[in-house]
Amino acid sequence: MVPPVQVSPLIKFTRYSALLVGMIYGKKRYDYLKPIAEEERRVEAEEKKKREELERIAKELAEASEDSILK
Numbered sequence: 001m002v003p004p005v006q007v008s009p010l011i012k013f014t015r016y017s018a019l020l021v022g023m024i025y026g027k028k029r030y031d032y033l034k035p036i037a038e039e040e041r042r043v044e045a046e047e048k049k050k051r052e053e054l055e056r057i058a059k060e061l062a063e064a065s066e067d068s069i070l071k
Helices: 009-065
Strands: none
Touching: none
């Protein structure tokens, strides 16, 4: 079996620095995008309520306009 290779301290430092920078970038990006996504979800929920209400009204109108034995 081949013995492990000694990794340069510069390479180790660079790898961990890149990891840390990536984590910081990800956190900043997440904090930037989170309020935008919350607003989109809120708007979508409002639109869904309106759409469901219109569908309910349309369904009631369709049922009311059907010929029935009771009429």
